[in-house]
Amino acid sequence: MNGLGLGQFDYGSGATGWRELTLPVDKAGDTIQVDLGVANVADDLFDSQVVVDFVEEVRDQIQPSLAWNNTAGGMDLRYTVDNGDLKQAATIDVYWANGPGHANRLGTPVFSHSVPAGTTAGQHGPIRIAGNLLADNPAGVTHLIAVASPSRVGALADVQVAFGANANATAVSAATIDIVKDSLRAAGQRTVTITSTARTPADQARAMFQNLTNAANPVSVNVANQLALYAAPGDAVVNTFVQQTQGMTRAQILANAATIRAAMEQEINDQGPQNVSRHCADPAVVNVADLGAGAFNATNGPLFVNAIRPRVTRFLDERATNNCYHIEVTQ
Numbered sequence: 001m002n003g004l005g006l007g008q009f010d011y012g013s014g015a016t017g018w019r020e021l022t023l024p025v026d027k028a029g030d031t032i033q034v035d036l037g038v039a040n041v042a043d044d045l046f047d048s049q050v051v052v053d054f055v056e057e058v059r060d061q062i063q064p065s066l067a068w069n070n071t072a073g074g075m076d077l078r079y080t081v082d083n084g085d086l087k088q089a090a091t092i093d094v095y096w097a098n099g100p101g102h103a104n105r106l107g108t109p110v111f112s113h114s115v116p117a118g119t120t121a122g123q124h125g126p127i128r129i130a131g132n133l134l135a136d137n138p139a140g141v142t143h144l145i146a147v148a149s150p151s152r153v154g155a156l157a158d159v160q161v162a163f164g165a166n167a168n169a170t171a172v173s174a175a176t177i178d179i180v181k182d183s184l185r186a187a188g189q190r191t192v193t194i195t196s197t198a199r200t201p202a203d204q205a206r207a208m209f210q211n212l213t214n215a216a217n218p219v220s221v222n223v224a225n226q227l228a229l230y231a232a233p234g235d236a237v238v239n240t241f242v243q244q245t246q247g248m249t250r251a252q253i254l255a256n257a258a259t260i261r262a263a264m265e266q267e268i269n270d271q272g273p274q275n276v277s278r279h280c281a282d283p284a285v286v287n288v289a290d291l292g293a294g295a296f297n298a299t300n301g302p303l304f305v306n307a308i309r310p311r312v313t314r315f316l317d318e319r320a321t322n323n324c325y326h327i328e329v330t331q
Contacts, residue, residue: 014045018053027060027151059083062115064092064146066156069126069188073303074134075156077113077146078125086119090148094129097143100155105145106138131186131307137178159184164195164292166207171198171283176329179311180291186307187300195324196290199279205237205265207279209257211322212241219250225321233271240267278314278328285331286313290324 008017023032038048064079079092093109111129134144137158146154159181163169172194184192196207212222226238244260245253253260273280278288296304308327309315316326 022058024150058088060149060152061086062090062092062148063152063154064148065154066094066144066146067126068156068159068190069128070190070297070300071188072128073186073188073300074131075129075144075185075188076126077111077129078123078127079115079146079148079154080123081115081119081121084121086115086117086121089117090115093147095145095147096137096141097145097155098140100143100145100153102145102147102150102153104143105147106141110134110144131188131303134185135182137181157190159189160191162191162193163197164193166196166203167194167289168197169194172287172289173283173329173331175331176287176289176327179308179329180289180327183304183308183311187296187304189296189300189304192295193292194289195292196279198281198283198288199277201265201268201273201280202261204268204273204277204280205261208234208237208264209241209261212238213250213253215250219245219253229318229321230276233275234277236271237264237267237276240264283331287329287331288327289329290318290322290326293319293324 004016004019010016023034025032036050036052038050040048061081061083062079063082064077067076067078068074069076075094077092077094092113092115094111094113095105095107095109097104097106110133113127115124141158143158144156146156161177161180161184180192180194184190199207208226211226213219214222217225223238223242227235230238240263241260244256244263248256268276268280278286281288293301305315305317305325308325312327313330314326314328318324318326
């Protein structure tokens with residue numbers, strides 16, 4: 001009675017409402033002992049008794065699964081009903097988690113889906129989980145899990161941010177990574193690579209030289225693209241490249257890379273590194289990162305852009321010139 005509350009007590013008959021209890025058991029086999037007891041406290045009007053009305057073994061029938069949706073964004077929840085049509089209604093809850101198991105759940109569900117009794121055997125879904133529900137995750141998240149019961153869990157690895165060979169991971173704050181991850185989930189995109197972060201003048205010269213010698217275009221086209229990208233201090237560095245490579249073929253330019261890059265680095269220092277590129281700014285003041293745009297498709301690329309643009313200090317779409325999305329986040 002105490003567990004049911006006074007609202008379940010009939011003062012006329014002295015009876016309570018029915019209480020239903022479910023006990024989890026090991027699917028490999030288990031022994032269950034249930035001890036039932038009743039006691040009176042200063043009440044001699046009615047004899048007390050416990051009535052056990054019905055006992056049954058209920059088999060877990062629902063197996064959920066999760067997958068990123070890189071077309072509509074967010075995630076898709078699917079589930080299979082096995083061992084015949086569903087005998088009793090159930091709920092599938094989706095949680096943040098620090099591992100793939102039921103015990104790894106963090107906080108309350110971010111999404112729930114009710115499955116009614118009588119649902120036919122077989123596969124069901126997808127049920128879309130919108131990307132805007134998958135932001136502001138708690139610390140330590142490695143997975144999202146869909147839970148139908150403690151023994152029926154579908155796990156999906158959380159989105160990942162990788163770093164390219166020329167990117168300094170220590171120059172990107174945890175807050176910036178969170179912004180990128182939230183935007184990846186909104187786009188249903190499993191991973192992205194940060195190709196560039198904070199740069200020294202030498203590294204800035206390397207990056208500009210690499211873009212100016214991009215084999216996908218004639219050098220003259222690369223020069224025009226880079227002049228359109230930079231302000232006057234950056235243009236001065238591009239023009240230094242042009243002066244240093246006058247009359248050279250691409251092969252000759254590459255053969256003289258060390259000399260040309262040294263001249264470009266000197267011009268970067270003369271102009272002031274931060275004036276040439278925000279990549280040369282102090283990362284403690286502003287995080288600057290280029291995100292490889294090739295990871296996205298024509299559908300989820302715009303979803304990612306729409307999610308990340310309002311959350312950063314500055315956003316540049318540099319797909320045409322550097323095949324990346326450029327972001328700046330003031331710290």
